[in-house]
Each structure stands twice: as structure tokens, then as C-alpha cells.
Amino acid sequence: MLEIEIKEAVAGAFKSLFDHSISVEDLALQPTRKEFEGTYTFVTFPYLKITKTNPEESGKKIGEWLSKNTDFICGFNVVKGFLNLEISDLKWAETLNGIDSDAQFGKVEKNGKKVMVEFSSPNTNKPLHLGHLRNNFLGDSTSRILDAYGYEVMKVNLVNDRGIHICKSMLAYQKFGHGETPEQAGIKGDHLVGKYYVKFDQEYKREIQELIESGTDPKAAEKEAPSILEAQEMLKKWEEGDPETVGLWEKLNGWVYEGFDQTYATMGIHFDKMYQESQTYLLGKDIVDEGLEKEVFFRKENGSVWVDLTEEGMDEKLVLRGDGTAVYMTQDMGTCEKKHDDFPFEKSVYVVGNEQDYHFKVLFSIMKKLGRDYSDGLYHLSYGMVDLPSGKMKSREGTVVDADDLLKEMFDTAEKHTVELGKIEGMDEGEAKELYKKLGLGALKYFLLKVDPKKRMLFNPQESIEFQGHTGPFIQYTHARISAIVRRADTLEINLSFDSSKVGKLTQREIDLIHRLTNYTAALRESANDYSPAIMAQYVYDLAKDYNGFYQEVPIFNEESKDALSFRVALSRATARALKMGMNLLGIDVPERM
């Protein structure tokens, strides 16, 4: 890669000029700011002790050495401690040739390591909402990025299918459902069950109100309301395996899964393995025993078991109740171990909201204290809440954005825009429908992924369904446009290969674009190491923007030498390929025409 070659040359300069060895990894190059001449900038400030002279002189010496001793650095200038390097047009053309003829471009060798990515984690008492979308897209995209970066990836979904909250919707259904089914009601199973969850809450609130009015203390009322007592009773029955209760649970969960499957299919997301909490909630007790034996945990007088993490800057944390039943942490320790047994990973990523930062910090500490060799590979991909302009989403107050509704709205808006712009001429209906889905989903995924995962973000429904500017469809459009160029080049039988030495003077746009193409792998690496699709999202946007600038400037099929023409087509083709690969990492399809 070009950047490596330059770094090697700089290291050579240090060796030759100052008799000092620097490893290539320690050297940093940055893109030259556009107000200066050059493409790559080497900052000399940090090396003044080695060069034993002032910044300007250091830059000048290194620049001169590089010009003299390499055939691709054709010029340089020094501004203070900044050495700006110019790369010859020939080198750029050769670089593009290399990229374009490299069938393996963008591919990273498999590294033989396994990583498990857990995401989505829905509750089976209500449908998916906007927050889940951020989670799902992050998890899916991160999985794709890790896979592309050489890992063997296992995508898993741990479904929260048991517990008091599940019993709430079951109870309300039992009382008020009159045997209603999704088919009868004409709504998806998850929405039907969600309806009864809301119903429960209404009843529950009404009962509390009544109790308060009859003189009960508000706190006591919350605990004494008949509905909550019934739900607790139901949970007990479920745990005892009462056939009727389990039957109801299975029926409702079945409906919810059907609904979820539909939504996942619409989102283009699938999992390699499903875990259910109903199967894992009893796990972890053997780990508690192990921890006691290893004296990582300790038992209090009432029999409850704790871990002391004060040395790690945290508190004491309960890992088993006094009555011997499990808490969330017990379960998660067990599940962590089970996941590793099922798929012996080097890394395991949990895509979970940042309200659980502390929980995972504790969990990972415990696994480390227990001596699990994989504990350093545990990673909490923590993401911030999605806010609405009206404020925080609250399911009980009905201020959530439903995932299915939002997806449909995106598709509809895509259709409206597409038809308005007259883009569907010559497309059959199936093709057009396919396009609306790609655009709507592309817009939504890109919107949620372009933001740094850990940051809280604002989702304005009106503004979010945009297809102009820094959006998924902008990148998709660029790809469609390039595809048209490539199609035309094919009919003209333009040869892909060109003689680099005959391409001639390159424009700044062309250099920028090739430069950007050379950074694909670096963007992938950074994205994978940071578990951040946002980095890749930014890369594809910048690439698309660079291409649009280039496209605007020079007609590609104008009359010039065959080499110049082939060069531009090759540049287009390589860009399309990089865009497609990058967007694929975000889980976004790029259409051939739109």
C-alpha cells in the first residue's frame, strides 16, 4: 500500500540522515489539509530530539532525502513542523491500476479467531421499537465488519422470554383476550401481545389509584394491587411448570416469535443461534459454587452470596439471593460460560444499551477474577438512547416509535420520492418495490449507524426520512450513477487496463479519489477495532462525495486517449466496488439503478 511505502521511505530517511531506527508502525502520516500543496503530511514536531534541529530544517532535510531517494515523491513543502509530500501522478495511476486489477482488494485474510456478537435481545411481551432498531443495526453491522476483518463470527440473539413482565401480558390476555388470535385481530402476533401488555398496565394503574383513594399508602398500593399479585402468582406457576400456564406462555410466545421473524426479515437481519432466557435463567449457580471455592465470592450471614469489587473501584455486588435463587448477574455469568462452551470465542461482544454499563463492568470483572482466559475478550458495545424531539421514549406512555410502523413509513416515503422524481420509468413493479425497500432501509440504517454508538442521539421522524445530503440514499445514488457509467463502458468495450505512464496529468479530484480508495482497509481496521460502524459509514460517505466531485468536473467519455478514458472508467469501477463493500458492511444494499 502507498502509505506503507511512504512510511518505509521516511524510516529510511531517519536511518540515513540521523542514524536512527524508527519502526514503520510508530510513524504517523496524515492527509494534507486542502489549503496546502501535497497529499500526505508528516509532522516533524515529535522528532526534534532525533533530528537535533528546528522543525523547518528537519522537514526540509527529510523532504529532500525523500525526493532524491524515492521515485514516487515528486515534491514537498515545509510549513513549520509540517512536511507536506506530493506523490507523482504516475504513482497514483499505478496505485489505481493495482487496486483495480486486484481481485482481492478489500479482502482481509481470515485470522482464525472466533467472535460472538449478541444483539437484539427483545422481550416477548411487546413489539420492537426504535431503540431496538439501533441495537439491531449496530449488532448486525458490527458482525459484518468483524467478519470482513477476518474473524469467524457467530451472531446470537438472547431472547428475554420469561419473567414477571411476560406474565403481565399473559394475565391481561387471559382476562380480557376472549381467545383472540392474530389472524382474527388482523395484526401481527407481537403487536397483539403488546396490546395486552399495555392493557395490563392500564388495569394495574387503575387498581393502584383505587387503593390510594381508599386510603392505602401509594408505595404499598403498588405492591398490593390485585393484578401484580396475580402476575406474581402466575410467574410462580410458570416456574413450577403448571401445564395451563406454560401452555398459554407457549401460545403467546409463538405469536410473538412469528411477528419478530417478520420484522427481522424486513430489516434483513438474521441470527446464527437463538438463546432463550427460559433456558438459561437457571444457569450460573455452579459458577457461584466455584467462586465460593476460589474465594472470589463470599457468603453473608443470611446465606446470600456476594463479590467484593471495591479494589476495582466498584461496590460489593450480589450474585445469589439468600434463598438460593438467581439474580440477573447469576444468570449472566452462567450464560457467558455457556456461550463460550458452545462457541469457543476469543472475543464476545454484547450489544446492550449504556444503562447497563455498570452491570457489564461487574460481569467482566467477575469472569476475570474467576480466571477465565477469554475474559479480556469480553466487550460491551454500549450505545446511547435514541431520543425523540418530544423527549425520551416511554412504552407505558405510548411515546415509542414502533419498528414496523417506522419501516413502513420509510418504504412509503421512498416510493413517494422515487415516483416524484420519475425514477421508475422502465422499471417493472417488482423492481420498483425492491428499490423502495432498499432506499427506505438504507436511509434508516445509515441514519442510525452514522452516529458514534456511545452517544445519545436524536431521532426526528420528519427530518430522518431524508434522501438528500449525508444520507444512505446519497451513497446509493452515487453507486447507481457509477453503475450506469460502467454499463456504458462495457458496451463500448473499453479495456480496463491502461498504461499508467500515458494517463497524463491528474486533477486534484482524481488524486483525492484514489487516495480515498487506498484508505478502505484502514477504515475497515479502525471500524473493527473500535466496534464502530460509524467509522465505516463516514468512509463511504466521503468516498461518494469525492466521486461526485470528480464526476462533475470531467466528462468521462470525452475524446481523449484510450488510456485516459480507461483510467476514468477504472477509477469509477474501483469506486463502485469500494462503495458496495463498505455499504455491505453497514447491511445496506446498493442498487444498480435508481
Add this chain to the structure above:
RNA sequence: GGCCCCGUAGUUCAAUGGAUAGAAUAGAAGUUUCCUAAACUUUAGAUGCAGGUUCGAUUCCUGCCGGGGCUACCA
């Protein structure tokens, strides 16, 4: 109270300790006989406050001010 995260143009987002803090959108002004105008060009506009570390701070440290989260024998 303790701990964690976040404060950047009107708005939504960027910026491995680097040069004159970038985009998009909204505002103003332009560009289609020519490969897709969902595009392009020009223009105006921002680092919460106060210190510190250094050649250099949006970035690192301290304090304050604002927003959010965690702080359950809930999950």
C-alpha cells in the same frame, strides 16, 4: 451523596494531541443542449465556563455549570 457518559454552527452529526475546527440541513446566490440535478458550485454561521499540562488542546488533567444514566436480594 458516590460512580459513569455527554455539552461543537439555528438544527443533526464529524474531527488517532496538529496547520485557518469539517459535513449535512435550514438561509442567500448560482449550475441541466453533455455519462442519472436524490447531484454540483459559491456564500454566511460553532468548541458551556475557569484554570492547568506543551511547540501546539474540541481532544489530556482539575474545578464549576448544564443534560442523561447507574447506584434493587428487578431483568
